[in-house]
Amino acid sequence: MIIWSIAKTTFGDAMRKKVVQIFLVVAMGLIIISLSFSQALSFSRQEGSATDIMLVKSFGLGLMALAGWLISLVMGVSLIPQEIERRTIYTILSKPVKRFEFIIGKYLGAMLTLAVCVGLMGVVFFGVVIAKAHGADVSSATQTSGITNVGSHGADIWDWNMLWGVVMIYLQFMVLSAVVILFSVFFTPTVNFFMGLGVYIVGVMASLTETLATTQDGNMILKWFYTIIHWCIPNFDKFNVTNTLLHPEAHITNVANYTGKVALYGLTYTLVMMLLAVIIFEKKEV
Amino acid sequence: MxxxxxxxxxxxxxxMFIAMVAAQxxxxxxxxAIRKGEKSVSSSDNSELMVQLPGQFVLASAVGFKEVIAGALWVRADTFFHEGEYQAIVPIVxxxxxxxxxxxxxxxxxxxxxxxxxVDENQLSDKRYIPASVALLKEGIAxxxxxxxLYFELAWTHYNKKIGDQQQALYWMxxxxxxxxxxxxxxxxxxxxxxxDRMLAHQYEKIGDFDNAVKQWYKARKRVEHIxxxxVHTSEYVDASSLDVCDRNLALLLLRMAWRYGDMDAYKQGIDVAMRVGKHDRGMSQWKQATLAAKKDYEQRLASGKPFGDVRKPIDAGFQVSVKRLSPKVLLISGKLNLVPTSEYQNLASECFTNWFAENQKADANNKVAWRDGSRVSWMLADYGYKTPDLKTFNWKLDNNSMVVWDSIYVQGGSFSSKIDLSKNPDFYPFKAKKYTLTVWVSPQQPSSPDFIQDRIGWKGEALTDKNYLDTKMLPGSRCLKWEKTITREQLL
Incomplete structure (x- = not known):
């Protein structure tokens, strides 16, 4: 109950922040603007409408990821330092509120904020995709040589793949927020912002660190370095399946299975971060 | 605590950390598994590509705008395309x-x-890029x-039309x-x-696998029926004409098997299919008349029992090639090829259907021809011992010191001649090797030998003879004509 109260207060505070509101509104506005995207390439064999829809989806998912990333960082870095700076933490912790309850409440508040933000952007995104698909000229040709088209289908108004895309975006920010909360226990907001940014960039390039870890022939130090990086830094790359989702011919065999396993990975990583945050915060002098 | x-x-x-590692x-x-194809681009190539990408694009790609950036680059490629800047397009690709x-x-x-x-100034494309092109398509397939x-693209456009490796074309088709x-x-x-499916049938025919070609035509027809x-309500482009295309091609394949090799079973089947096709024609169409003439020919041959076959009678190709250096790096390739004098079409079995010889005899002096033109002679100039590199993955690193160029020359009135100017594009033709091989050859396969030429020489050049240049190794199972000469750099420059 105490945790839920802290979460609700955190959510209220976060949603009242001008910077969060601006990111949210700008992101939703840009998603709507993407409706006007047009890319009819004269030497392309693909119909313009299909490319348009793909671009709208790609742009929308990308923008949600970008806005979510900014909101996670900007909101997360100040969650705990702000309470210390304003000295409100003394009031909170002097009440029968345990430190771990405070950390978990803050985290859940952040997750609630992100859920609302991603949810709102998601609703706008789906509206835009539906509008684009509805207005598209659906007599597309699928073949290379442009001679014959058999059994063509109209653009699907509702694309379930996009829902998985939105879920994946939320899951990766669940992990990023946990990392930022951990950092906020001992870093200043500015340092935390750049640390969080660094972790995100390295995590996005996880497939590269994995390759580097396996291709360092003979150099054991580098091999171990990249191996540790690969296993310790959150693999945000795993949450990024936009390209696969955008191309219907390249289906993930079992989207639910994959998403489930990625969610399990995200959840365990989040728990590790939260446990570390609690352990450190318990010893921290405020 | x-x-x-x-x-x-x-x-x-x-x-929890251990659990996280297990989950990972x-x-x-x-x-x-999801990204298995993407693995074909090695990490080093990725780094190379990343360097080419402007910083803001790298950042945008990293935060989730990959496809948007790809789309923007593709629009840029479109601009280059319309400006004729082809070299600039491929790095973007x-x-x-x-x-x-x-x-x-x-x-x-x-x-x-x-x-x-x-292409060079003579519109000859740089053949050194072909292995890269094939590797790019294979990466696309992966x-x-x-x-x-992409299987079709690799089969038809590249192996069939560009490289001329018909076995590979068949595999990918x-x-x-x-x-x-x-x-x-x-x-x-x-x-x-x-x-x-139709192209696969043509491909079987091209390599001379007639049994499978016939089977494939039936399969293709069945599939059209199924589609x-x-x-019935959604198909915009497939209609009864697709069935007609299958039938006409199948009929012609069977009839040609009969005329060229004397296969009476094929003759009967071919006439049956041709008759069925003719039913859809209005009035007495040319096809119907030709089919009736073929039917009559079939009955006469059945009654006489005499073996026949247009490719049984040999034809001396009289292949002659000469090469003259006109100026540094400019060659004149010329020669003679006895394909095909009009007289060779007299009394061919196929004449009952085509009626070409009879029509030509009846023509006035202005329209009467002494030769049935249409053959092409191919030539290739390459470094001595040149072998096409087999790239496993896409590779930009061309060997700029190597040289290989090929094209074909139209045969008209039994002779051919073409000036090959390799002097204007030193990037394409570096002439760094000490020795070169110039090969000039004639293939019985299309497009070097169109249908009406094959009517006389056969799908595999069975009728071809030549006292000097007959070759049976270049295309296993086929008879080709091949002339080859080693030339030193001094002789070319």
Whole structure:
């Protein structure tokens, strides 16, 4: 109950922040603007409408990821330092509120904020995709040589793949927020912002660190370095399946299975971060 | 918090970390499976590509705008295309396929540019890019293995038309026929176009595998029937004419098997199919008349029981080639080829259907021809011992010191002549090797020998003879004509 109260207060505070509101509104506005995207390439064999829809989806998912990333960082870095700076933490912790309850409440508040933000952007995104698909000229040709088209289908108004895309975006920010909360226990907001940014960039390039870890022939130090990086830094790359989702011919065999396993990975990583945050915060002098 | 609880939390953290590593181990193989095609671009190539990408694009790609960036680059490529800046397009193609490895259009267009659009001042394309083009398409196939498009592109455009390796073309065409397509709008699986199946039949015919060619025509026809039945309301392009195309091709294949090799069973089947096709024609069409004439010919041959076959009678190709250096790096290739004098068409079995010889005899002096033109002589100039590199993955690093160039010359009135100017593009023709091989050859396969030439010499050049240049090794199972000469650099420069 105490945790839920802290979460609700955190959510209220976060949603009242001008910077969060601006990111949210700008992101939703840009998603709507993407409706006007047009890319009819004269030497392309693909119909313009299909490319348009793909671009709208790609742009929308990308923008949600970008806005979510900014909101996670900007909101997360100040969650705990702000309470210390304003000295409100003394009031909170002097009440029968345990430190771990405070950390978990803050985290859940952040997750609630992100859920609302991603949810709102998601609703706008789906509206835009539906509008684009509805207005598209659906007599597309699928073949290379442009001679014959058999059994063509109209653009699907509702694309379930996009829902998985939105879920994946939320899951990766669940992990990023946990990392930022951990950092906020001992870093200043500015340092935390750049640390969080660094972790995100390295995590996005996880497939590269994995390759580097396996291709360092003979150099054991580098091999171990990249191996540790690969296993310790959150693999945000795993949450990024936009390209696969955008191309219907390249289906993930079992989207639910994959998403489930990625969610399990995200959840365990989040728990590790939260446990570390609690352990450190318990010893921290405020 | 007490020390005991703290220790418990640390143990719990370690346990959760292990659980996290285990969860990651579960996801890793799935991620590899999802992106297996993308692995064909090695990490070093990725770094190379990343360097080419402007910083803001790298950042935008990293935060999730890969496809948007790929789209923007593709628009840029379009601009270059219209400006004729083909060289500038291919690096962009490489970036786009890296960012968006499931964009089929980019693979096909990129391979086409590599194959056709790097041309010298005489419009000869740089053949050194062909291995890269094939590797790019194979990479595209690895990324998109479940659709027919890129298999077909590799088979028809590259191995068949560009490289002329008909066995490879057949291999990839079969692969294309194992897959369907998808609708780019809805993502729903759709039938592959029926022409893919027809092309496989043509391909079997091309390599002389007639049994499989006949089977494939029946298969292609059956598939058209199936598509028509299934998509009676939605199919916009497949109609009864697709059935007609299958039937006419099958009829001609069977009739040619008969005329060329004296196969009476094929003759009967061919006439049956041709009669069926003719039923759809209005009035007494040319096809109907030709079919009736063929039927009469068949009955006469059946009654006489005499063996026949247009390719049984040998024809001396009288192949002669001469090469003259006109100026440094400029050659004149000329020669003679006895394909095909009009008189050779007299009394051919196919004449009953084509009636070409009789029509020519009746023509007035202005329209009467002494030769049936249409053959092409191919030539290739390459470094001595040149072998086409077999690239496993896409590779930009061309050997700029190597040289290989080929083209073909039209044969008219039994002779051919072409000036080959390699002096204007030193990047294409570096002339760094000490010795070169100039090969001039004639293949019985299309497009070097169109149908009416094959009517006389056969699909595999069975009727071809030549006292000097007959070759049976170049195309196993076929008779070709091949002239070869080693030339030193001094002789060329």
């Amino acid at each position: 007490g020390e005991g609880k703290r220790r418990l939390l640390i143990v719990l953290t370690i346990a 181990s579960l996801v890793d193989p799935m991620q590899v 490489r970036l786009v396929t890296w960012l968006d490895p499931h964009n089929i259009d980019v693979f096909t267009t990129g391979a086409w540019h590599l194959d056709y659009n790097f 990324n998109n293995p479940n659709i027919w498009d 079969k692969k294309a026929c194992e897959h369907d397509g998808y609708d780019v709008n809805s993502g729903k699986k759709v039938d592959r176009p029926e022409f893919v 028509l039945k299934k998509n």
